[in-house]
Amino acid sequence: MTDTASTRVEWLSGRAAQMPGSIFTQMNGAVQEARERGLSIINLSIGSSDLPAPIAALEALRAATHDPASLRYPLFSDTEPLRLAAAAYMVRRFGVVLDPETQVLPLIGAQEGLAHLLLATCNPGDTLLLPDPCYPPYYGAAAVAGLNVHPLPLRAEHDFLPRLDDVPASVQPRALLLNYPNNPTSAVASLEFFEQTAAWCRARGTLLIHDHPYAELTYDGFSAPSALQAGTDGVVELYSLSKSHHLAGLRVGFIAGDASALSALARVKGAIDFHPYLGIQAAAAAALHMPPSGADVFQARRDALVPALRASGWEVAWPQASMYVWGQPPAAPDSLAYTLRAAREVGVALSPGRAFGPSGEGYVRFALVQPPEVLLEAASRLEEIRQAE
């Protein structure tokens, strides 16, 4: 049978249409133009660690690939070794004691976990308090869950911490999503901040969600606290093996905290996935049993880049953590125009502050994913732009 008439259907849902992304597409176009002109590209736009993964993790993964039984569907009971490793890490690192049966759940990365957590714990039309600027997929996750976003501007004069007292009493947030050490600003938060924030959330029946992928990427002796040190009631925390353990491609992490929120998440995940591949879980468990590595490398990169940018007239904070430098170029140009120009004219790919939210305008984010000498080369190419003005 042949169709005689067909209608062209647009399959993009209203939800999918709200996903951010166009700024990064423009950036890719500018990088491509530079490449076609023969410029060597220094890519500092994506925060993907370039450091080696722990050998023990790779060995665990390799061993699993030789065991055909590792290919079965991973059931909840199969996640026990990773849940135990995560719980042991939380005690060792933060003194936070968790029930590995009910207060820890493996994730296919923190990003997957967060999107499903919002679906599992919030209803469409609920309000999510979201920092501005923030990691861009947060906007997409909020849109998928049909949430109204109430932005919390992060400003340099308040150390890039949100001002919860400024949230009008008429706003009744279902959840507050935070991330310290912060992407993109590199700001850090104290335990006292988390204690005050958890108390604020509990008084309003608001779930405190803390995304903590940079927990181990801290410098100068600073140690990032866990929000769960303020108690697990109404608080959940997402961990990633991508940054602190250099395993981004494996897509693995875990969530810890409030048992009721985790049980809601497990229900939604039950309809969508079967937990990470067993070999990946074994690699993650092995990594969590090891001391994390690499923070000193990012610190040395910071030590190279920040003074070079300052010497070129940039306003840059001295980050104590994360793998980013967040700064304002001289003469505070439009962030997208500046980064497009940097990519096209000198082959340096950066992230425009605006991509992280309206309050990011005027800033540019550098990911410290190249050795110091390459970062210095990037800074000197950017200085050429300044001198050409």
Ligand SMILES: Cc1ncc(COP(=O)(O)O)c(C=O)c1O
């Ligand atoms: C704040 C934040 N959360 C989550 C992620 C992604 O984590 P994962 O790789 O575990 O999905 C990133 C990656 O850049 C991030 O910056």
